[in-house]
Amino acid sequence: AVELNPVLLPLSWLLGTWGSDEPGEGTYPSIKPFRYTEKLHFSHVGQPVINFMFNAFHAESNKPLHRECGFIRVQQGTNRVAFVIAQNSGLxxxxxxxxxxxxxxxxxxxxxxxxxxxxxxxxxxxxxxxxRPDGNLEQTVSMATDNQSLTQHLHITYSRSC
Ligand code: HEM
Incomplete structure (x- = not known):
């Protein structure tokens, strides 16, 4: 295995593969609430960069829905973190x-x-x-759109998987 770049040590807890044990909750004032499952993958190749992929599926039909992937960088010597993200929705x-x-x-x-x-x-x-202290990972996403101020869209918990 390639050695982890020391710049990434503060984020090493992200590395690996995560999956939702229970479906996540999707909400927004303008849409019908939905449930989804998601797999996350964080890896590195020795650079001071984490590579990531998030793949979400409809909880009942298992149909692929939202996908995003990108890179995570840390400003050396600070706690500043940047995500560079591409989403399948064209964002x-x-x-x-x-x-x-x-x-x-x-x-x-x-x-x-x-x-x-x-x-x-x-x-x-x-x-x-x-x-979280129990070793699970939690993600909460809020968004603002043309029609709506910042409001929660997603909440989900993941555990480590292989
Ligand atoms: C709806 C953005 C992640 C599933 C929406 C809408 C927007 C949006 C703008 C339309 C809201 C409206 O009509 O007022 C985003 C952004 C995401 C994200 C920016 C990531 C940062 C996800 C994920 C899922 C998901 C992970 C999981 C499956 C849905 C569904 C709808 C929706 C099912 C309602 C139906 C539809 O409009 O397609 N999202 N979303 N979204 N989102 Fe997301």
């Missing part, structure tokens, strides 16, 4: 924030989308990823 995004203990809190810094992206358009995303 590309930079989220930045801070690592406090085992909690990562990120917000959109810049956002781009394909010309024919579905409306309403997302304007802002807030994401919290945290390693």
């Amino acid at each position: 590309v995004e930079i989220e930045e924030g801070e690592l406090t203990g085992n909690q990562l809190k990120l917000q959109t810094q810049s956002l781009g989308r394909i010309s024919f992206a579905k409306e309403p358009h997302v304007q802002q995303i807030c994401r919290v990823l945290q390693l």
